[in-house]
Each structure stands twice: as structure tokens, then as C-alpha cells.
Amino acid sequence: MNEDVVRLLSPEGERIEHEDYPLEADHDQLRAMYRDIVLARRTDVESTALQRTGELGLWCPVLGQEGVQVGAAHAMRSHDYGFTTYREVGMFQVRGVDPVELLHLYRGISHASWDPREVGLGIFTIVIGSHALHSVGYAMGIQRDGADDAVLSCFGDGATSTGDVHEAMVFASVFSAPVVFLVQNNQWAISVPVTRQARAPLSVRAAGYGMPSVRIDGNDVLAGLAVTRAALDRAREGGGPTFIEAVTYRRGPHTTSDDPTRYRDDGEVEHWASLDPLDRLRRYLEAEGAIDEEFTARVAAEAEGLGERLRAAIRGMEDPEPLGMFDHVYVEPHRQVQADRAAMQDYLASLELR
Amino acid sequence: MNEDVVRLLSPEGERIEHEDYPLEADHDQLRAMYRDIVLARRTDVESTALQRTGELGLWCPVLGQEGVQVGAAHAMRSHDYGFTTYREVGMFQVRGVDPVELLHLYRGISHASWDPREVGLGIFTIVIGSHALHSVGYAMGIQRDGADDAVLSCFGDGATSTGDVHEAMVFASVFSAPVVFLVQNNQWAISVPVTRQARAPLSVRAAGYGMPSVRIDGNDVLAGLAVTRAALDRAREGGGPTFIEAVTYRRGPHTTSDDPTRYRDDGEVEHWASLDPLDRLRRYLEAEGAIDEEFTARVAAEAEGLGERLRAAIRGMEDPEPLGMFDHVYVEPHRQVQADRAAMQDYLASLELR
Amino acid sequence: MTQMTMVQALNAGLRRAMENDPKVLLMGEDIGPLGGVFRVTDGLHKDFGDLRVIDSPLAESGIVGTAVGLAMRGYRPVLEIQFDGFVYPAFDQIVTMVAKHHYRSGGITRMPMVIRIPYGGGIGAVEHHSESPEAYFAHTPGLRVLTPADAAEAYVTIQQAIASDDPVIYLEPKRRYWDRAEVDEVSAISGSPWTSRVLRRGSDVTLVGYGPMVRTCLEAADAAAEDGVSCSVIDLRSLSPLDVEPVADDVRRTGRCVVVHEAPVVLGVAAEVSAQVTEQCFFHLEAPVQRVGGAFLPYPPNRYEKHYLPDVDRVLDGIDRSLAT
Amino acid sequence: MTQMTMVQALNAGLRRAMENDPKVLLMGEDIGPLGGVFRVTDGLHKDFGDLRVIDSPLAESGIVGTAVGLAMRGYRPVLEIQFDGFVYPAFDQIVTMVAKHHYRSGGITRMPMVIRIPYGGGIGAVEHHSESPEAYFAHTPGLRVLTPADAAEAYVTIQQAIASDDPVIYLEPKRRYWDRAEVDEVSAISGSPWTSRVLRRGSDVTLVGYGPMVRTCLEAADAAAEDGVSCSVIDLRSLSPLDVEPVADDVRRTGRCVVVHEAPVVLGVAAEVSAQVTEQCFFHLEAPVQRVGGAFLPYPPNRYEKHYLPDVDRVLDGIDRSLAT
Numbered sequence A, B: 001m002n003e004d005v006v007r008l009l010s011p012e013g014e015r016i017e018h019e020d021y022p023l024e025a026d027h028d029q030l031r032a033m034y035r036d037i038v039l040a041r042r043t044d045v046e047s048t049a050l051q052r053t054g055e056l057g058l059w060c061p062v063l064g065q066e067g068v069q070v071g072a073a074h075a076m077r078s079h080d081y082g083f084t085t086y087r088e089v090g091m092f093q094v095r096g097v098d099p100v101e102l103l104h105l106y107r108g109i110s111h112a113s114w115d116p117r118e119v120g121l122g123i124f125t126i127v128i129g130s131h132a133l134h135s136v137g138y139a140m141g142i143q144r145d146g147a148d149d150a151v152l153s154c155f156g157d158g159a160t161s162t163g164d165v166h167e168a169m170v171f172a173s174v175f176s177a178p179v180v181f182l183v184q185n186n187q188w189a190i191s192v193p194v195t196r197q198a199r200a201p202l203s204v205r206a207a208g209y210g211m212p213s214v215r216i217d218g219n220d221v222l223a224g225l226a227v228t229r230a231a232l233d234r235a236r237e238g239g240g241p242t243f244i245e246a247v248t249y250r251r252g253p254h255t256t257s258d259d260p261t262r263y264r265d266d267g268e269v270e271h272w273a274s275l276d277p278l279d280r281l282r283r284y285l286e287a288e289g290a291i292d293e294e295f296t297a298r299v300a301a302e303a304e305g306l307g308e309r310l311r312a313a314i315r316g317m318e319d320p321e322p323l324g325m326f327d328h329v330y331v332e333p334h335r336q337v338q339a340d341r342a343a344m345q346d347y348l349a350s351l352e353l354r
Numbered sequence C, D: 001m002t003q004m005t006m007v008q009a010l011n012a013g014l015r016r017a018m019e020n021d022p023k024v025l026l027m028g029e030d031i032g033p034l035g036g037v038f039r040v041t042d043g044l045h046k047d048f049g050d051l052r053v054i055d056s057p058l059a060e061s062g063i064v065g066t067a068v069g070l071a072m073r074g075y076r077p078v079l080e081i082q083f084d085g086f087v088y089p090a091f092d093q094i095v096t097m098v099a100k101h102h103y104r105s106g107g108i109t110r111m112p113m114v115i116r117i118p119y120g121g122g123i124g125a126v127e128h129h130s131e132s133p134e135a136y137f138a139h140t141p142g143l144r145v146l147t148p149a150d151a152a153e154a155y156v157t158i159q160q161a162i163a164s165d166d167p168v169i170y171l172e173p174k175r176r177y178w179d180r181a182e183v184d185e186v187s188a189i190s191g192s193p194w195t196s197r198v199l200r201r202g203s204d205v206t207l208v209g210y211g212p213m214v215r216t217c218l219e220a221a222d223a224a225a226e227d228g229v230s231c232s233v234i235d236l237r238s239l240s241p242l243d244v245e246p247v248a249d250d251v252r253r254t255g256r257c258v259v260v261h262e263a264p265v266v267l268g269v270a271a272e273v274s275a276q277v278t279e280q281c282f283f284h285l286e287a288p289v290q291r292v293g294g295a296f297l298p299y300p301p302n303r304y305e306k307h308y309l310p311d312v313d314r315v316l317d318g319i320d321r322s323l324a325t
């Protein structure tokens, strides 16, 4: 990893002070973050397993990136709003998206099913980069409301090549929108290395928009928390957007359909395993005396329970009623949808008669 | 104008040495550039007049921007290739696009009519920003040919906000394509000031792609020549892309349909008139003894002749034959076009019978 | 009643929508101090300020994409795309985000948004300034598509589009921008815009058009009447949903139908009208539905447009073809 | 003859095209060492290297836009768009640049380019991975549109598409990627791809499909035969130009026509086929052309797709509707 990053916790779990990002270590929050990583990881492992047994069509593993996700999500206030990619299990966990909702999606029952207003997190789109613009628009809405909320907009290194991310940076900067861009540079966009997206560190892009940027250790939950919090606060106070590049690594395959042996070495993966975000947080908390065996056992048991809940939920998931697919195409009645629905209803009835 | 620009010729016409851009002043080339500005200006004035009298549907005045256009075009070798916008009359002049071709276009007889291979300049598109990508692809082709040509890609300040320009910079940098991006920052995109496109100087964008950049005085033909030549040479030698921001000003309306009094002050226009690129070149050449009255009179007469030629050409321009519109939709015969053409032919014949 | 051009009617309609609902805001290129290249937003920036009339950077995907976020936050953005030919950079945001968002959110998040696009030819413009992209949008589930035929319609339907909780592609026939009509600014707005309008009843042929071609159809009906052919004229007005019922009803009487648009005929709106009318009136049709529209070529240089665009003669030719069967 | 899946056939066809013409090069996301998410380009990067098999940055407009420049320089780029739902960011480059360039250049500059797009549903994929965008392209003058129905077709037509001097949108029916067929790698390639293929002659109903629905139509014809209904089956293959003549010829015999596709029916390809067949066979038709296709909604979550997608029963229902008139 490039050493030119903000890091508050070493891979060995030692606390590093950084003059720009002082952080009061609140043990409750630290414990909560530990728990969130463990639970996110459980959702990840369990869902991968459910995909392997054919219960899910697909899953996007997050292993290795939970540090910055959980840290940054903890930096958000409840009224703040987040936009994520598919790989943001740590964010979902912290903001309170029930992982069962994710199972619905990857099982093909719904495209999304949580209420963004309840959790302050938009449903994600798979179309890379396009939500960066939605983030900025949402932030422009906050401005117009005169509210002091802020938006966290997450995307990957691959996404930075898209026109939409560029246009998002242009709009955010010229309108001083209260938005923080958080790029998880996990080194890969499926099989394409980040060097195919950029010749310079991604964080350098920000200056071109007159926007400050920070490069952080993405496997350091404390850096994720402190730097994101500072940026969100700056945004809500009218200081405009900030760009954060979190340097991290996707240790698993891109999705359960992917075969990373075709394009990368195991050595790389092992190196990054030694920089695991949970390991270093645990070491730090143990040294601080903030957690003990009883606590870790309790969290482990909770994770077990979560795993069981997910397996049970899958067993109970039934295919939706066919006519449900006609719901919500429009808010107001639309002649064509009504006609097609009626025709489908007749057709289904005719099948039963046969 | 921001003073942080490369300038080799002061507004008063004094030569300024710049250590990065030494320039041997070749009098023949200097005189040629003088002539090109005068002729481009004549094309511009004449075409504007032809639009006012209803002979052309539209015209895009270039007044004020001819300095960098002519300088940069003179930096190109004959095998180099350029991509421009609609406003690049100086480029067209230098590369040898007959202005009569432009009249065809703005009169609505053709979308374009010159052969890009002959002049080494692509036909332009009005869709802002999209040709930046074509430039990069063309440059990638040069790479694959193993040729030492280079591409000059011109666009405006407004274009820098488009996703396509961003994607062009990404592709150019990661593939080290032999292309030079030349932005004519003329301060306006129709009625929108450049501050609505960017919070920082546009040239700062380049660093985010790991690309060098230079900001130049766009009303200084020598800076345009020297800086573009250096960048093109760097590109052809495998050094990759360069980004040049030419700071200049659009002194006329956006097009003949525009009404700039709605959005800007005359004072601004007057200020920039005092920085005119032709005035300063003339002062310099006179002081150098590179031109005399006889020369300027000869060029003036040539411009007169050009004006007459354009007026005569317009008088001779006939509307095209209706069936010509079916030509060149496809290279190979296409059933639908053939059928539609035949139907139109029958229809036109039936009208004559009536 | 006030005499207005379509530009003035749209301006008045936008103003009224902004007065009635503080969540309505406008965004687009050059819509602020300049008032838009056609002056549709003239004076609105002055009266409603920077926060509600937003001159955007030059980026169409950015305009539509940020509007998606504004809608999520509870705003009702009304966007201007400067010309038909410049909507394509925003196509991804329109078809994958705007069109689908309510559906994919399971009905939780609405996307009330109007995307205004001056469209069509006939004004002698340069390339990319005369296109008719309506079929792309009418083929896309999740969008609604409206196009006014005259100033009175424009005044009413722009407000109805803004009031709709679904996203609306609002296509303004630019060659009719300067046509005048009586506009009723006083009465409350009523009626549904999602229906076809029967403008004239005839007995021989049903003429169907929309947007810029409605006037052309009316003129053709006049000309046909002189030749003793009596035409109905129907303005589709809404291209999604299509309201084919009134057309089918009329065709059941006339037995003949001619559909007119500027866009290329192949897979143009007339193809759908033809298919539906034939499905519904098969035994009433005395001739196949005739389509009059653009040939299969990119919009040509404007000196060709008098031949490219359907005009009264071309519509009469379509009527003749129908009557010849 | 070799047994191949469609993926293998495309791979072999691409390889042969690259061997035959050094100007052919491939570009797309993950098409290099990974071989594409469907492995269509498997092994090509290894054998042809970085300069001819280009793993691109994640930017579809960039892929198509740079290919325009490559074509201007004399190359023949063959692009891969990873999935149907990701072609829209490139829509502007495709419809305003690729489609129009030869025309707008006055015939001087050609745009030989193939844009490969895996399309359609039926594989239980997540959102944006199952769409059928063909009507957008078939409505766009300047583009050609091809879609193979099986491996043998794929092997031949991908090479023909690459050899075409016009730009081709090449739509690969991803649910048929793993279907096997006998592929002739030896004979010289001949015949035109721009025609419909009559696969079966029947006497009662003309079934028309393309891409993924060809197999479905053949299966439906088998099932109908068991009920004593004899169907012709025609594969359109080329969606631009459409070759309706063989369909019309057949309908003149059968009097009935059913057109099938996955895309939404409204303004789908079947609308155009219906309109043209009706124009050409008006007095031969015994029933209106029936359309079987997607309902007017965004592609639904995949647990609905068995209901959303036309299958044998839905095609039989279309046949019944036709026969019922």
C-alpha cells in the first residue's frame, strides 16, 4: 500500500495520532464498530454460501473492505444520506438495512426493498457511477431546504472513469453541494487493475475541481471514521464537497460468478489479508481493554444468530405472485400497463383452464 | 486575464523569453501566421454578413480567439491530425479547409464537405465534447501504426464539463496516446461563465490524470505555436498526452442567433479588445522589420479577394437535388433506404404530373 | 383569453407552476439570465432566483442525474435540454434511472420530473437541432411522453406534466413555438392530458398526428375537403400512454387511417398506432393504415428539409394511397 | 463440422476475423486476461496481445467514442458492451456519431465497427442484465442490427458484421450462449446476413422471431403441430435492414402471422413487422398480425421472468388468438 495515506491505526493495532484528525476514542462507538464489522462479515459469508447452494443468483463479496465502510458509516448522522454500490455490506449494516432485504434482491424477488427514508441510505444501482450524480442532486436539495444534513457518496475505483462521476464532481464543486465522495479503491474493477483507470492516485483528481481531497488507509476503521466525519461536517457547514480515496483491497472474487485466478496472484491477496481491518481493530481494542473475551464471544454468538436468521429467511422466501410485476411501473394509472396486466391475468386464467 | 500563463508576446507586441519555450522567430512563418489571422478574420466577418443578409442560416463568430488557433495549427506537421469545434476558423484557415465549404454547411447544403485526409483535420461535430474521444481513438490508431504523428484535440471551456471529455482524458492517459488537448477557455459557454464549469483553472484538471498541463495566453500566437509544438513533439516521441489551457475571450456573440447583452457587460469585451492577437502580432512584426506596408497591403488585398470569392460562391450556390439526401446513409445498399428513395422518387414524379 | 405564442404559453405555464408549488425548480443550460435559447424561461431567473432557476454546467447526464437526486429529496425538477440532438448524453440517466426508479424502489420513491425537449425540424437549423426522438422514449416503460400541438395546449399540459408524480418527457415542437393561439389563463386546469384529442370529425379518412404535425394534418384536411374528401383529425397528444381508442372508434366509421410524424417511419410511433388500430379494427379497415413520415436517414442538411418533412402534399398523398386501396 | 456452443462459435469467428485482417481489434471491459464475463474473447488477448485486445477503462462512451477515432484511422474495432443494460452511457456516441458519421461526412469517412452486446433475459440475472434494447437501434438510420439465433449463425454472421463497412450492432442472445450446434469452420463464408431465414414452411400460421426467440418459435411450432396446426418459422436475423419480404410471401399463403420478441411490445420490432406485413398483405390476412412480447414494464426481478418472457405457451396463445379471428 502506498504509505502516503492518513492512518490512525497501524496494521498491528497501534494508535497513531494525526494532527489534522484528532479522534476521541469513545469505547462504546469502538465496540459498536467492531460488532458491525463482525456482523457485516457474517452476512457476507452466509450470503456467499447461500449463493453456492443455489439459493441466491449472485452475491458480491465485501471481504477486506469493511474497515472504511463501517468507519465512514459511523461518521454519518442519522439525517445524513448515503448512496452506495452493491458491495457496501458494511454501510448497510451500520445504517440498519436488514440483510434479509439483500437476500430478496439477490434471489430475484425484488430490485430493492428497503425504504431509503428510514435508513438514510438510497437503494443502490448496479449501473456503475450513475448514483454519484444522484448524490449531488440530493445534496443540492439539502441546500435548498436550508438543512444541515450532508450526503456520503460511495463508489469504486472503476467508477471514477465514468463520465457521470466526472459530471458529479463538476456539479458538486460549482454548486458547493454538501456531499462527500468516498472512493473505495480496492485495486480492481472486476479483472481490470486501477492502473487502467488512472495514472495518478485517484485523490489527485479532486484538485482539478477545486475540491480538497484526502487519501486514507481503507483498512483502518478509525481513519474512515475521523476523515469522513470531518468531511461531512465541512459539507454541512457550507464548506462544499470533499473527495476521500480509501486505499483498500477486494480479497474475494468480484462476484460469486467471477474467477480471479484468471487475472491476479494469490500473493497479492495474502498480503492484504495481513492488513485485515478487523484484526487490527481487535488488537487495538484488546490492548485498550475496551473489549474482553466475553464481549467477543457475545458478538460471535450474535453473528451465529444472524447466520441462522438468514438461512431461515431464505427457506421461507416464496416466489412472488406473477401479477406483482405490474405494480409500481407508474404512480398514476397508465393505460398500457393496465391493458397488459389484464391480458396477463386472462392468459394465466386460460392456462389454469387447460 | 490571470497572469499565471505562458506568454511570449506582450499585448504591446514585445517579445518575452520563456525558458521552457525557446522559439526561433522564423520571419516567413511569422508572416504566414499574420496572413492566416487576417484571412480567418475576413472569413469570419464576411460570413457574419452573409448570415445577416439571410444567405446563411447561422454563423459562429471567432473574433478574439484567432491567436491560439493559428499558432497551434502552425505547430502541427502535415501528417498530424486535428479535431476542432465549430468555432475554429483559424484552424481551418491554416490547415487549408476552403471557407466555401463552411458556407455550404451553414447554408444547409451539407453537414460537412471536406476530406479530412487531405487537410489532416476532421469534420467537426456540434455535439459538445464528443470529439475529444475520437481524438484519443485516432491517436491510439497512430500508436498501433507505429507512426510518429500526433493529434491536436480542440474544445471549449464548456466542453470540459462533459463526461466525454473526462473519459477522453482517462483513455489518453492510461494508454499514453499521442494527443494534445487544447482548451480554448473563452470565458463563456453561450451565456454560462466558466465559473459555472470549474472552481479551479481548467489546466489543473490534467494532474488528476497524471498528465502535464500548461496554461497559456490564448491571444498570443507565439505561445500557441511554441507550447503546442512542444506538446505535439512530446506526444509523437511517446511521452503521452498534454493538456493546454489557452486563456482567451469570445468577443462576439456565441452565434449569430445569440444576444450577449442579456448576460454580459460591454466593458469586458472592450478590455479583451485591447488584448487583440492580431494587433500585438503586427506591432511585433513591425518592430522586427518582418513586415512592411507593402506586405500588409498585399494581405489586405488578398482578404478583399477572399471576401469577394465568398460572396460570389454564395450567389452560385444552388439547393441540392432532393434525392441527394438518400446518398451515403450506408456504404453498402440498405433495403429500407432503397425503398424510401424509390418511394420519394415516385412521389416527386407524381407531384410533377399534377 | 390571451393571445400567446407557444413560447409565451410555456413561459406562463412554468411561472404558474412555480408560484403554486415551491418544490418546482428549473434546471438547464442557459435558462437563467439568457432565458433559454428560445426564451421559454425568460424572466423566471430574475423572479425566482438562483436556487429555483439553475443555469447548469454543460453536461446533460449531469442535469438529469442531479435532478434524480433532487426528486429523491422531494423536489420537482423541470429540466430543459437545449435541443433534441443533445438529449442522448442523458439517455442512460433517463432510461435506466428516471424511468425505472419508482418501479425498482418497489413504489417507495417517486420520480416527479419533467424533461422539456424542443424537437423536430422545419426551422432551417444546423445538424442535431431538428430531430424527433420520441419513439425512443415511448418504447421505454416508466416514462410518460407528452407533446403539445399549440399554445393553448402547451399552457395547460406543461402544468399537468409538472403536477404528475411520474416522470414526463415533454416534447415541444419548435417549429410551432411562434404560432399564436388563445390561451385561457383564468380557468382552473382540468381534464387529463393522457388522452387523444379529436379535433375534427370526417367520414372518409382518419388523420392522426401529434406535436408539429397536428397543424399540418388540419391543413391537409382542409385541402382534402376541397377535393371532396372528408377527414377526421386526431391529435395523439400523449405518446405514452398512447390513447388509441378514439382513433379506433373513428376508424370503425371511416375504415381508413393515415398516421403522420416527422420521425423516421421505421419503428416510429405510427408503427405502433398502425399495429394497434389493425388489431382493434381489423374487420372495419378498408385499406391498410398508411404511414407518412421521415425516410430512413439521419436528419438531412436543412436545404433538404422541405422534401424530408411531411407537408400537406405528403399527407394528401397518404390519403390518396389509403383511398386507392 | 464441429460441435460448438455459441460462445465458442463467436470466439472462433472473432479469432478468424483477427487472423484475416490485421486492422481488426477488440476493445471492452474485462475482455483481456479474463476473456470477458462470458468468455467470448477467451485466449485472444494471449494470442493477439495488448494492442489488438484492449481491456478498457470502465467507460462505455469512452469505448465507443475512441473506437470512432480508431475507425477514422483505418481500424475495424469490435467492441464488447458487457451487458445490455450498460450500453446506454454509450448511446450518444452510437446514435449521433457512429450511426451518422458516414452520412455527415458526405460518404468520405466510413465507420466499420461492430458493437457486440449480450442481450435478453432468461438467465436469472440481476437488474440491467436482461434487457432487449434492439428497437432503439433498429429505429436509428445509419446502424445495421444483427442477431444470431444459434452457434452456426453466430460463427458466420460475426465475421460478416466485422467485414461490413457500415457499423453493426451485434446482439448476442445470452440465454443461447451455451446452446450447441454444428459449426462449419472450413467452407468459405457466403450469403448475405441482411436477410430473413425461413427455417420451416407450414400452412396455417407464419411465426416470426429473432435471436433468443427463434428456438422458442421452433419449439412452439412443434407443439402446435401436435395440435394439428402447421406453422412456418422465420428468423428475421437482421433487424436493420428488416427483410419483411419473405415474411410477407409466407403470410400470403398462411393468412396469419405471429411475431415474437422479449422486448416490450409497444414500439418493439413486432410493431414494424406488423405494420409492414399489413401494408403488403392486406387482402391476404385472415386475422390481424399478433404480437407476443414483453409487457410494458422495466425488466422485472428475475423470479418473475418465467411469466414475463414469451415461452412456448405464450407463443401458442398468440397462435390461438390468430386462429380465433
Ligand SMILES: Cc1ncc(C[n+]2csc(CCOP(=O)(O)OP(=O)(O)O)c2C)c(N)n1
Residues within 6 Å of the ligand: A085, A087, A126, A127, A128, A155, A156, A157, A158, A159, A160, A186, A188, A189, A190, A250, A254, D029, D058, D060, D082, D086, D089
Ligand atoms: C455502466 C456499467 N458498466 C459496466 C458494468 C459491469 N460491471 C459491474 S461491476 C464492474 C466493476 C466495478 O469496479 P469498481 O467501480 O472498482 O467497483 P468494485 O466492484 O471494485 O467495488 C463492472 C465493469 C456496470 N455494472 N455498469
Ligand SMILES: Cc1ncc(C[n+]2csc(CCOP(=O)(O)OP(=O)(O)O)c2C)c(N)n1
Residues within 6 Å of the ligand: B085, B087, B126, B127, B128, B155, B156, B157, B158, B159, B160, B186, B188, B189, B190, B250, B254, C029, C058, C060, C082, C086, C089
Ligand atoms: C452536448 C451538447 N449540449 C448542448 C449544446 C448546445 N451548445 C452549443 S455551443 C454550447 C456552448 C459551448 O461552450 P464551449 O465549450 O465553451 O465552446 P464555445 O462555444 O465557447 O467555443 C452549447 C451549450 C451542444 N451543442 N451539445
Ligand SMILES: [Mg+2]
Residues within 6 Å of the ligand: A156, A157, A158, A184, A185, A186, A187, A188, A189, A190
Ligand atoms: Mg474496484
Ligand SMILES: [Mg+2]
Residues within 6 Å of the ligand: B156, B157, B158, B184, B185, B186, B187, B188, B189, B190
Ligand atoms: Mg467557451
